[in-house]
Amino acid sequence: MKKQTRAIASTLIFAMLLGVTACSKKNSNKSKKKFSVATQAETTEAPSETTESTTESTTETTTETTTEATSNPLGLKIDVPQENCEIQFLPEEERFKYDMVLELNEADHTVGGHVVVNFYNNSSEEWNQLCMRDYSSLFKEAHHDGFQEIEVKEGALTEVTNVMNETTSQALTCNRDADVSVLWIPLDQNLKPGEHMTLSYDFKATIPLVADRYGLSDGVYNVTNFYPILAVYEDGKGFSHEAYYNFGECFYSEISNYHVTLTLPEKMKLLSTGVENTPANADGKNTYTIEAPCVRDFVFCASENFKFFEDDYDGIHIRLVYDEAHPCGDTMDACAEASLQAAKDSFAAFNKAFGKYPYPEVDIVLAPIDAGGMEYPNLIICTVDAMYCLTNSYESFPYEQMAIVVAHELGHQWFMGIVGNNSGMEPWLDESFASYTEFVFYEYLGVEDEMELYSRETFDLTKEPWLTSMQANGILPINRSFYDFEDADSYILAAYSYGKIALYQMEEILGREAFHGILREYVHRNAFTNSTSSRFFGVLLECAGQDNADLNKLIEVLFDI
Template sequence: MKKFLSAAVSAFMFLCMLAVPACSASDRKVEIPPENTEKVTIPEAGCTIDFPVKKPYEYQMDLVLDTEAQTVGGHVVIEFYNDSTDPWNELCLRDYPSLFDKADVYASKEKSGGGITEINNVKDSRGGSLEVERDQDDVSVIWLKLKKPLKPGSVMKLTYDFVTKIPNNADRFGLANNIYNVTNFYPILAEYVDGKWSHAKYFVVGECFYSEISNYKVRLTVPDDYKVASSGERVLSSPKDGKLTYKFEAACVRDFVFCASKSFANEQRNCDGVIVNLFYNKENPPEKDMSTVSDVAFASAENSLKAFGEAFGKYPYKELDIVITPNAAGGMEYPNLVLIADYVCHSNIKMYEDFDQLDAVLCHEIAHQWFMGIVGSNSGIEPWLDESLASYAEIVYYEYLGGEKEKNHKYGLSKNEHSITKNWNDKDKLDAAFSEFADDMSYTRLIYSEGKAVLYQMEEILGREKFHGIIRGYVKRNAFKNASTKDFLKALYDCAGNDNEELNEMVGKVFRTKI
């Protein structure tokens, strides 16, 4: 999620990015695992990011959005395998909508209508029904005790039916301004890491989401006057008896989300080879004349896809949807879909020029397609991995645009203006979990503002081309996997070596993770 920051960011002229010369393993003095001792090559600028050969998990969902009952539900089949070295005696699912039974997770004042998700007919394909057991400390955590353990490498299908209430909530999960934001809405398999199921607590200002790359095949039935934005691509829509059934396919994504409204206007443009769809409420739009908003949004998408494609590797999906909708934090990222708050779409919400905050929020959320989408991470436990990198990507974006925009947005980030090494409070660690921060403000300051400055100063120390190459290497190496701080530092030191004292001093101060 993007916190709406007023911190100005500063600038360098955009340089054409070239492939960074490979650095050999002998450059390193730091301890690294044996599998990475081969020669490290840096992917070329603008390289492709290929889908994995190995079959990912698969979700098949047959869903209905019931706008009279204000619910979403249906039948789900998850086919997955045990990707750990431990036998699994139980499974863990995350059911975030059940948190909306209580008032403390709502972002908006108009709140009502949430509830505990009904989950029924839970079955293991290897035989037997499974009981749903909710965690006593966290209603969003569901435990399923398996009657027969799932051995490492073994495959099973889990099936269940569910119905969840969609609350009145002007945020990422809820109905507001006649738009259903239907995200994190079905029970999803949690991640099993280091011998246990990961289930970080939900929080309103950021994310705790953490899941496995999967292929999604989704049938979604809505009233026939509704338009739908979603992850993946629409492959079919067929009307029947006042209903419209869409068929969506989303390959290699961590989640499937959709937004639906009978008031949606939809515009489509090709941006750097990607089909970009823009949705907004045409009956109650943020601006009377939406043509400038559309132009700004599509230009931002085009420039983001170009800048990030060059710096981090090409966007590997065919489509990207932008949905202008109520959203408390300004923006929110999902696979192939970003939510942009209607309040940032006003011309007078600006720092330097009309609509520049719409541009800033959009480029940040689109950057998450790389840092959250392509490279996943545990966003509740190591939030810097997606938020600091997406915040740094704003700099990459403004460097790409150049000129005044670049100067304005990079102000104050340079090590000559704000030295991380000199000014860092040793108690702060960038790789801290959300739960370690005293409050939302200190979380936002460190993870967004300081995290951005840390990464920008790495760029200054190593040079832009080399640093972009290192991040590209990190993305390529961890594409469609979940990465950790260790993976980032490995990618950094594999190329930078450990003899750069300026870099070492900063990394030593900022991170607690050692490699």
């Protein structure tokens, strides 16, 4: 996500209200299916006693089990992976390796340390320079980023020093672009396709004082997209370095193993990408060692006021925190428990539909950020809203308040985390897909009656008046880049609402089981790579065939392929 709550277009509000209505029904006569499925999974899996033991067993299973294709009962042109299939990690030799020794300093709210990156030229072109993205530097001051004013307090440019080519033992220069989030590093020796290189550097980033996905507010540190990270190289285009808009996303990186040593004041509690060990304590500080294999980014959240909740679902350890100093106070307990249940329901639905979440753990941070929520590998941030606290909504119907945002952000674990993409250039590939997972979540809960409003029968996107409306609002094609939208509303309507509905109408045309099968095939083929629209439509048409008139019309009208 990164769906600004203040700017949500009316259609989206309608959609969200619809979600609340749908979830409300969960607690009435249609809740039986949800609880029977969840209970079955829980009773067949022994809950993990420790995080460490979960890590080992799940990682081994992930790397050793193959995705099985079966004879195709779904009416598709090819066999596709079965429900609940395993998703294999990328082979070790194809991952980049980040080794980071970091420390968070409360006094000046900075985070920094030493980074060693081992990577290879994964393109077919020779590189004479590297490009890194330093998003933190964009928060050095208040600014306007295209769609909105960004309020920033006490930010600063990231210091990047001691840049070395460890392979040749040569010091390198690091040149900041006019776009301060872009760093260019000329190489002392060209890197040919397939060649490996080890780069090292020191950095110190200043965490801005702001209640957002990257910032410090009320003692909660959301430390995300904070370190200089290698940009993605695309053949024929070079290193991707599109502008960053705080309103949307432009995150784009390669799958890597992260080995992180992170030192925090001992009073602080930590959640992060990957799995943390028990910290070593010295001099009033805790030092954690964190292993995060096969992820495309590393983030952490820390606060001395985190209250922990934990649960397990089908081998996945779920940790959830909220800030006890939050104005909602202990009314948040109900919210936390409901969010855990929503997470278990989400994994039940998505494991079945898209293939099993291949990591041993996921962390959920309930925090007051200026968006509905935000997704990162193995960690999501979900907004808790002070307004809901004041109206006791979290106490009265916590599941209804939290379920949809938890489901959406966890849906991103498949569509952003496992299958990556350039979220600036093709935002629909992560946002529309994550929004569509909300429907898969409803389907799993058995509360899908209201989805008829989005059906082709009532809302056929290929016909009038929807077609003219979408054209007038600058929504088409849905798979346009973030930078091509004229305003925030058209971006939100396309990436969140109409993209979601388009995927749902593909499901209607092809049948639910067949469409989920196609999505498993798409995930299977593109797991731990960066996908594109053409890859998705390639899989879709290979599976469904090219002779489905309704499907062809939908694609032709809504997308540019």
